Amino acid sequence: MTRFRTTGRVALTGLLVLGLAGGITLLPVVGTSGADADPFGGFKELLEPLLDKDDGTSDAKKMDGAYRLPELLGLEDPNDYVPAGNPLTKEKVELGRMLFFDKRLSRNNTIACASCHLAEKGFTDGMPVSTGINGLKGGRSAPVSFNRVFSTAQFWDGRAATLEDQSIGPFINPVEHGFADHDEMVAKMRRIRGYRDLFQDIFGREIMIEDVGKAIASFQRTILSGNSALDKFDMGGDETALSESAKRGLELFRKKARCTKCHSGFNMTEEKFHNLGIGWDTNTVDLGRYMETKNPEDVGAFKTPTLREIDRTAPYMHDGRFKTLEEVVDFYNQGGIKNPHLDELILPLELTEQEKRDLVALLKSFNGEGWQHVSPPASFPK
Numbered sequence: 001m002t003r004f005r006t007t008g009r010v011a012l013t014g015l016l017v018l019g020l021a022g023g024i025t026l027l028p029v030v031g032t033s034g035a036d037a038d039p040f041g042g043f044k045e046l047l048e049p050l051l052d053k054d055d056g057t058s059d060a061k062k063m064d065g066a067y068r069l070p071e072l073l074g075l076e077d078p079n080d081y082v083p084a085g086n087p088l089t090k091e092k093v094e095l096g097r098m099l100f101f102d103k104r105l106s107r108n109n110t111i112a113c114a115s116c117h118l119a120e121k122g123f124t125d126g127m128p129v130s131t132g133i134n135g136l137k138g139g140r141s142a143p144v145s146f147n148r149v150f151s152t153a154q155f156w157d158g159r160a161a162t163l164e165d166q167s168i169g170p171f172i173n174p175v176e177h178g179f180a181d182h183d184e185m186v187a188k189m190r191r192i193r194g195y196r197d198l199f200q201d202i203f204g205r206e207i208m209i210e211d212v213g214k215a216i217a218s219f220q221r222t223i224l225s226g227n228s229a230l231d232k233f234d235m236g237g238d239e240t241a242l243s244e245s246a247k248r249g250l251e252l253f254r255k256k257a258r259c260t261k262c263h264s265g266f267n268m269t270e271e272k273f274h275n276l277g278i279g280w281d282t283n284t285v286d287l288g289r290y291m292e293t294k295n296p297e298d299v300g301a302f303k304t305p306t307l308r309e310i311d312r313t314a315p316y317m318h319d320g321r322f323k324t325l326e327e328v329v330d331f332y333n334q335g336g337i338k339n340p341h342l343d344e345l346i347l348p349l350e351l352t353e354q355e356k357r358d359l360v361a362l363l364k365s366f367n368g369e370g371w372q373h374v375s376p377p378a379s380f381p382k
């Protein structure tokens with residue numbers, strides 16, 4: 001499945017980016033526990049608080065509890081974005097959470113989605129590029145995995161059109177979870193009785209890769225970010241939510257600094273692809289979107305990322321080159337990096353030092369709420 005390859009990278013001088021690395025501490029995931037005798041490995045108990053009680057319905061009905069996403073200031077209603085083919089239920093979301101954190105879903109039990117998407121780092125990993133199975137490094141920085149419910153193109157190059165598709169990609173990425181193919185992973189999962197039973201209960205059949213995708217996508221849709229200081233000021237009319245400097249920054253963001261040419265709309269992205277020149281000053285260039293479309297206009301283009309939680313998700317850009325927002329603003333101020341495919345929307349900005357500070361003050365007001373509830377499950381199905 002070429003759709004799930006890591007990157008389309010051209011080694012201009014033959015330099016290979018894949019290589020051995022190490023030393024990255026991965027998120028410690030709580031170990032498995034729970035009664036052996038219980039086919040759910042204590043999972044039913046875990047689900048209990050999430051299920052509607054006293055509604056007099058049968059167990060089967062209870063296993064189908066609808067899940068409504070919260071409406072947060074600054075965001076459109078996320079419930080409108082949940083696809084009809086995969087309605088949210090509490091059980092699916094909870095199963096997805098298990099799968100997101102379970103390291104057994106990697107070839108050698110060392111990597112989970114949560115190894116690279118850490119809640120406290122805005123669901124990125126804080127590294128320039130991610131380190132996956134056996135210490136292997138990929139060529140791109142881990143993007144945020146919140147507000148995915150609103151997105152129609154997943155990954156830096158948009159190669160997955162649905163979150164269901166995206167959610168099963170990493171398992172067969174050789175530098176992420178490392179399975180040879182999805183069959184190998186599903187076979188491994190089917191040996192875990194707790195998962196067998198849960199999938200049977202929720203999807204009414206044995207474990208299938210599509211259902212793994214549906215559960216993880218459901219969980220990912222519950223991770224949101226809204227209600228930021230900017231939203232309180234802009235939507236809530238709270239004049240005190242932003243500092244004077246950030247208010248000036250907002251003016252710049254929308255006008256002189258041209259940021260909203262691309263970072264527009266409530267999720268601060270128009271979900272299009274642009275070449276900013278990132279990588280063109282090195283001897284390896286990632287062709288990005290072009291590898292998907294083979295359209296010359298897409299050479300070196302990457303998806304405009306959301307800027308929500310941007311203060312938590314350093315380092316920045318698809319290759320993780322910038323450590324601070326000051327560096328990002330300097331980069332835009334100088335008009336990106338020259339190359340034959342530079343997006344015409346990228347121009348030198350001629351910002352003063354004060355204006356740069358104001359813009360950074362604004363960027364620091366994008367931290368919000370809607371993801372803080374996410375934590376690793378206390379136990380995993382056995």
Ligand code: HEC
Binds near residue numbers: 148171
């Ligand atoms: C080894 C680290 C690693 C692991 C493990 C990993 N990811 Fe990622 N994730 C990344 C990187 C790097 C990218 C960007 C890749 C690209 O765009 O080509 C990414 C991209 C994504 C995106 C796209 C976000 C966007 O803005 O388009 C989502 C969502 C996501 N991962 C969720 C997951 C899920 C779910 C899992 C587990 C099934 C997972 N990741 C496992 C590193 C990882």
Ligand code: HEC
Binds near residue numbers: 261303328
């Ligand atoms: C032409 C469209 C465009 C404009 C204009 C634009 N951006 Fe971006 N922005 C992008 C794209 C595309 C990326 C990812 C580029 C890459 O990694 O190759 C990005 C990345 C970023 C990032 C890093 C995000 C992350 O998760 O790593 C920040 C921060 C950012 N932009 C802020 C701004 C600010 C501030 C402005 C205004 C000064 C601005 N952008 C103007 C398209 C744009």
